[in-house]
Amino acid sequence: MLRFQRNKRAARSAAAAALVLLVLLTAAGCGVPHYPASVNMASMSMDGHNHAGHEQVGTTANTIACTELQDPDTGAEVREFELTAQxxxxxxxxxxxxxxxxxxxSTPGxxxxxxxxxxxxxxxxxxxxEEGVTIHWHGVAxxxxxxGVAGVTQDAVWPGESFTYSFIADHHGTYWYHSHQESSEQAKKGLIGRIVIEPKEKTFQYDKDFAVTMQELDGxxxxxxxxxDGLKLNAEPGETVRLRLVNSTNRTQFMGVAGVPFKVISMDGQDLNGPTPITRQFLPVGAAQRYDLLFEMPQEGNVVVFNKYEDGLTAILGGGDTKVDDGRLYKTAPIFDFTSYGTPNDDGVTxxxxFDRTYELDFGTTFSGFTINGKAFHDVPPLLVKEGEWxxxxxxxxxxxxHPVxxxxxxxxxxxxxxxxxxxxxVYLDTILLERGDVYEIAFRADNPGLWMQHCHNxxxxxxxxxxxxxYEGVSTPYFVGTDTGNLPD
Ligand SMILES: [Cu+2]
Structure with a gap:
């Protein structure tokens, strides 16, 4: 009961905030909030209190609730953590x-x-x-x-409450986590962190394993x-370094490496096949994307990983003379192109x-906001898929x-x-950067039944x-997005 009232209170303040936002944004002509009072993201029914709506949601024999979809107990080693949002x-x-x-x-956490x-x-x-929090495990399937999506897979966690996540880390790689309640505000306020899943057996050999998160913190x-002020990382001449770059900002970060040739060995936690050394190229690390680099420390001098525009986003590895100036020299260097990098390997997905289903999604920037096929969340019809389909x-x-999708x-x-x-x-990704004029075709196997958001990570x-x-067909959720529940995932 207490929780319900707290939710109601949060809903009222959210509604008030939404009204203010509406006035401000309408005045600025740059977008409107898209939250209704209540919408179920499985059935897209608009009113959780409507009996018909409830019948549509998860009560028929052929549906399974998202809440029931969990990793089975495998006897795996358990790693426990506690994260307190504060x-x-x-x-x-x-x-x-x-x-x-x-x-x-701390931020990152x-x-x-x-x-x-x-x-x-x-x-x-x-x-x-007070706004409530969740944790979404970006990239981890x-x-x-x-x-961790408020109103889709759980209710937002209110002050004084807790929620325990449990999943098998079944694919190694570099990932991150962030609140998916009012995520556009909460990520910028600092509710982000990193999760690194080390491989059972190394697919690449290295002596040092560093991970760095780029973020843009409000204030x-x-x-x-x-x-x-940038970062110093300790590495000795001759050591091979794996450097995991995580972009937790809302925009593309163009990252260069001065001092050594380097390989891109992984993108979004997925190893690349037969990566070859490159020099003097900027990596266009889209918002939410990860790039893992591999390089050998030079016998003399250091390695500088730097940003094309932001001096603060610099990591210097090793001692000796700085190569920052060297880096500055290649501000006009070409942009890394993953579509022709590394070695082909036919894995049968062509x-x-x-394909069982093909969908076209046209991303748009309009006077009033940002759209997919001309509509804005929650009015964009969901893509329906069935387990096992391509x-x-x-x-x-x-x-x-x-737009990093x-x-x-x-x-x-x-x-x-x-x-x-x-x-x-x-190249397998969880986030793809769309630039003006781009048309990409991507494919996935529907192998993880559920209700999944797909959104721009700006x-x-x-x-x-x-x-x-x-x-997925037949998956329901007992939760509702909207100002009635206070679950506001974006
Ligand atoms: Cu976007």
């Missing part, structure tokens, strides 16, 4: 302070480092975040009940592993194979800026770009409508 005063390098929302007092095959158990506690600006999506973008719960293979099949390594765009659902 209001925290952060002290920056220049001595100033900023009010942030953190997990366990603690790195969760586990092994492939482990069961990851994370107790999320909300100490004092968790079962539906653990996906502080760009930070790299929580520092506004543009001309038979799905092809044609993604189109013809406007300004870029993220599909929850799945990896997808990039089939073609602008009509041409990839010529290098197979979270401001998602909040202004560029968001939708990919729904």
């Amino acid at each position: 209001d925290t005063t952060i002290r920056l390098e220049d001595g100033t302070t900023v009010e942030a929302w953190t997990f366990n007092g 603690p790195e969760l480092r586990v092994h492939e095959g482990d069961r990851v158990v994370v107790k999320l506690i909300n100490r004092d975040i 968790v079962p539906c009940s653990q996906d 502080a600006g760009y930070m790299i592993n929580g520092s506004t 543009p001309d194979m038979a 799905i092809k999506l044609r993604l189109i973008y013809n406007s300004g800026g870029d 993220h599909l929850h719960g799945h990896f997808f293979k990039v089939l073609t770009k602008n009509g041409k099949p990839l010529t290098g390594s197979p 979270l401001d765009h998602a909040a202004k409508g560029m968001s939708m659902m990919v729904n």
